[in-house]
Amino acid sequence: MGWENAPAHVCKGGDARGLAFCCPPVKPCPVLSKLNEINLDPQEFIKIKEDFAKKTELGKGTGTCFGSLVWCCKATKPCPLRDSVLRSIKLSTDDYMTLKKQLADEIMSHVNVSKESLPDDEIQSLAITFGISFEDAKIALEESNNDMKTAIKNLRLKNL
Numbered sequence: 001m002g003w004e005n006a007p008a009h010v011c012k013g014g015d016a017r018g019l020a021f022c023c024p025p026v027k028p029c030p031v032l033s034k035l036n037e038i039n040l041d042p043q044e045f046i047k048i049k050e051d052f053a054k055k056t057e058l059g060k061g062t063g064t065c066f067g068s069l070v071w072c073c074k075a076t077k078p079c080p081l082r083d084s085v086l087r088s089i090k091l092s093t094d095d096y097m098t099l100k101k102q103l104a105d106e107i108m109s110h111v112n113v114s115k116e117s118l119p120d121d122e123i124q125s126l127a128i129t130f131g132i133s134f135e136d137a138k139i140a141l142e143e144s145n146n147d148m149k150t151a152i153k154n155l156r157l158k159n160l
Contacts, residue, residue: 058096
């Protein structure tokens with residue numbers, strides 16, 4: 001099934017789960033800002049991804065930009081190097097995206113953010129603003145680590 005409603009790339013304004021699609025933080029770019037935002041050290045980020053690569057098919061891909069599928073972008077972004085590796089190891093794009101979702105979950109498990117929920121009236125305001133249910137607003141906030149600004153950005157992107 002892949003990853004339904006996968007976030008945008010971090011460089012395109014995606015939330016922290018989009019770090020699963022990012023290159024190593026080797027130059028000034030939105031990856032560093034996002035890592036700073038979620039209080040995750042760049043070296044720890046690299047270690048998380050490299051450890052995940054060692055135990056999954058995402059560790060393959062010596063012909064890719066950074067030598068492993070773990071650093072490759074979202075399947076919806078055209079990339080002949082990534083796609084060539086996926087074909088050669090017989091990994092479907094759905095399975096690739098499933099692994100990327102697992103990687104995002106792994107990254108997020110290391111994030112040191114508050115799990116406190118926002119007040120119900122703020123969640124209800126979000127629901128009303130976007131014409132969604134209270135539960136969907138709550139899910140959008142949870143997916144954004146209870147960051148209202150990120151939740152709004154993600155909901156706007158979904159409505160495009």
